[in-house]
Amino acid sequence: MDEKYLITPAPVSAPSKNFIGLEEEYAGFKKSKAVIVSVPYDKTTTYVHGAKNGPRAIIDASAYLELYDDELNQETYRIGIHTLPALEVENLPSEDMIKKVHASCAELLKSNKFPVMLGGEHSLSIGAVSALKESYANLSVLQLDAHNDLKNEYFGSRLNHGCVGRRISEMCPLVQAGTRSMSKEEKDFLAAQANGKARAFSVYDILEKPMWKDELVRNLTESVYVTIDLDVFDPSLVPAVGTPEPGGIGWYETLDLLREVAKDKKIVGFDVVELCPIEAQVASDFLAAKLVYRLLGYVFTNKK
Numbered sequence: 001m002d003e004k005y006l007i008t009p010a011p012v013s014a015p016s017k018n019f020i021g022l023e024e025e026y027a028g029f030k031k032s033k034a035v036i037v038s039v040p041y042d043k044t045t046t047y048v049h050g051a052k053n054g055p056r057a058i059i060d061a062s063a064y065l066e067l068y069d070d071e072l073n074q075e076t077y078r079i080g081i082h083t084l085p086a087l088e089v090e091n092l093p094s095e096d097m098i099k100k101v102h103a104s105c106a107e108l109l110k111s112n113k114f115p116v117m118l119g120g121e122h123s124l125s126i127g128a129v130s131a132l133k134e135s136y137a138n139l140s141v142l143q144l145d146a147h148n149d150l151k152n153e154y155f156g157s158r159l160n161h162g163c164v165g166r167r168i169s170e171m172c173p174l175v176q177a178g179t180r181s182m183s184k185e186e187k188d189f190l191a192a193q194a195n196g197k198a199r200a201f202s203v204y205d206i207l208e209k210p211m212w213k214d215e216l217v218r219n220l221t222e223s224v225y226v227t228i229d230l231d232v233f234d235p236s237l238v239p240a241v242g243t244p245e246p247g248g249i250g251w252y253e254t255l256d257l258l259r260e261v262a263k264d265k266k267i268v269g270f271d272v273v274e275l276c277p278i279e280a281q282v283a284s285d286f287l288a289a290k291l292v293y294r295l296l297g298y299v300f301t302n303k304k
């Protein structure tokens with residue numbers, strides 16, 4: 001075969017530094033309601049490395065999204081979406097990365113901005129949640145993830161991506177969905193939480209309990225931070241993650257859940273994490289970008 005057919009074509013235009021390629025009119029900080037914070041970090045990754053390239057890939061892919069959202073019949077970008085330069089965290093120890101995320105998030109909340117964090121590995125959520133907790137006393141967290149991440153310590157660190165759920169549950173109520181992989185320690189921790197701070201709706205609940213979504217929403221408080229580990233999706237849909245798990249949920253199921261939560265609760269920020277881009281496999285990057293834009297749409301529907 002002619003060699004040229006084996007080469008991935010380069011994108012036709014240079015990628016924008018702004019999410020969804022927005023022009024300054026809608027991307028300036030002052031007028032923007034939402035702000036994108038990139039956290040290119042993957043120091044505690046345990047399987048496939050490369051999540052530090054996730055934020056860049058999401059922003060690059062977002063340039064190819066339609067500005068008009070055909071599900072919501074609205075042009076969500078009109079709320080203003082500012083894209084900050086990526087946080088300089090790549091070589092920091094986890095605790096310093098988390099401190100930087102906390103500071104950035106707290107700063108945005110002070111300016112009345114809606115924070116959207118792009119990962120990077122999941123531990124960044126600890127910094128975001130701790131900042132939001134200072135502004136919203138009645139905060140709870142919805143975690144979409146294949147993994148419960150409830151280990152007290154993993155590979156010698158309490159701030160490993162496998163511990164993020166556990167750390168969040170120490171700050172506020174935690175509700176998980178789409179989980180399908182845990183250790184015995186995590187199982188025991190969850191079982192001891194009958195009236196406690198962590199609740200998981202596994203893929204088995206989703207498959208077997210028709211009312212799982214209502215129950216999930218009831219377990220959330222009024223203000224909700226959403227953290228989406230992209231491995232919650234089935235790996236046939238999103239193969240570009242560091243720790244793929246078979247049997248994940250689909251695009252429409254995920255949107256149904258997020259739409260419902262956005263309708264009933266006040267979503268006060270979210271993150272999309274663990275994208276570990278695979279060269280020439282842009283479907284994962286594009287899904288992540290579209291998910292960010294759609295979720296912003298749900299949050300700001302009729303609130304333009």
Ligand SMILES: [Mn+2]
Nearest residue numbers: 146147229231
């Ligand atoms: Mn995960």
